[in-house]
Amino acid sequence: MVRKRRVLPGRSVFRSPADRRGSILIITIWSICFLSTLAVILGLGVRQKLQLVQRLDERDKLHLIAAAGIRRAIVQIGQDRESTFYSFLDRCADDPSVFKDMEVGDGRVSIWYDFFDDVSSSRREPTGRREPTGGTTKIHYGLIDEEQKINVNIAGTAVMERLFEFLLGGDETRSQDLAAAITDWRDADSELSTPVGSAEDSFYRNLTYNPYEAKDAPLETLDELRLVKDMDANSMEKLKDYLTVFGDGKININTAPKAVLWALGMGTYLTDKVMSYRSGKDKALGTADDNVFKSAANIVSDLSQFTSLGDSEVADLARIVDQFLKVQSENFMARAVAHLNNRRNTTEVVAVFNRNGDILYWHEF
Ligand SMILES: [Ca+2]
Ligand SMILES: [Ca+2]
DSSP states (O other): OOOOOOOOTTOOSSOOHHHHHHHHHHHHHHHHHHHHHHHHHHHHHHHHHHHHHHHHHHHHHHHHHHHHHHHHHHHHHHHTOSOSOOOTTSTTTSOHHHHSSEEETTEEEEEEEEEEEOTTOOOOSOOSOOSSSSOEEEEEESOEEGGGSEETTTOOHHHHHHHHHHHTTSOHHHHHHHHHHHHHHHSSSOSOSSSSSOOOHHHHHTOSSSOOOOOOSOOSSGGGGGGSTTOOHHHHHHHGGGEESOSSSOEETTTOOHHHHHHTTOHHHHHHHHHHHHHTTTTOTTSTTOOOOOOGGGHHHHHHHHSOOOHHHHHHHHHHHHHHEESOOOEEEEEEEEEETTOOOEEEEEEEEETTOOEEEEEEO
16 A cells, blocks of 8 residues: 655645745855854954054054153253253253143153242241141243252252151151151161161061062162152152152252252251242242352352341351352253054053163153
8 A cells, every 4th residue: 555645735845936035044144144244243353453463553543652752852852961050041951842731743742741830939937747737839941950859869868858857747756767767778787776766677578469679879860759758659649759869969040949948958948038039039940030150159148139148057068068059960861651553542651761762760650
């Protein structure tokens, strides 16, 4: 007996050409969908990679533009080697026509800093606050001379102590301890310079996390100060603009802030008289009417002609001039901020260099 193949109604075991075309169409559509998805995924990956390359490329470009800005600043300060004194009236201290929006390739770079005019401050005694007790801050396009700052490799303990007292809230013990700790950090011996409050190898060796030893040598960067006992981030932030590791330790009387002059032992009244001479009739620093000390030998006589000085003030000033002061600056810090045209991202390079063009410090952000 022959069994008949059972056929479902309306359906045939043999596919018609139309059915086959339908199946092929479905497979084709699926394939297209699959390939499209794959292409999108691959495309996204490629785009991400391209964006990354673009970003890296952009960052490199920004660094190059910032570096070009620093180079121009070095050339600028090198051109000015004839002058025997330096003040805020110097072109390199503030001149937007030179340092603002310098064009480099398809970008721009500006070299600027926050200029703090502390003359208008009515402070008579150290309050430990730099702002906003009366001084004003504005943007200056140019360089900061390192000679307006205290050199932590050279300054005596007493000078650092007074500076810290002025800037850190008048806490005498803390200022003494910190100054002593810096002295012991940089000196070659392992003896404490003062019986209490300071630190030497034994202190740093016993630190719980990552113990180390005292440097026993001059600091190479200011950042090293963070390793010194008691130098926390907060104090560092308040002090960093007033300290340097560059230069011969002499301070430029034309650019030093009040806190620095006070730290040298000038006392409040003498410091104010110097600041008043420097700021001129408009009582603002960095303006055209400023008076400038043009030679260290004439500082006392220049100030005496400007204002009355008592005998003890003359003697103090003469001693301080002899020990600490000059009227010229040799080392400069520049902060270059670069951006590409029509882009928002910026990159910063900070450098310290001298008039000979030697680069002493370089940091790319
Ligand atoms: Ca020591
Ligand atoms: Ca002025």
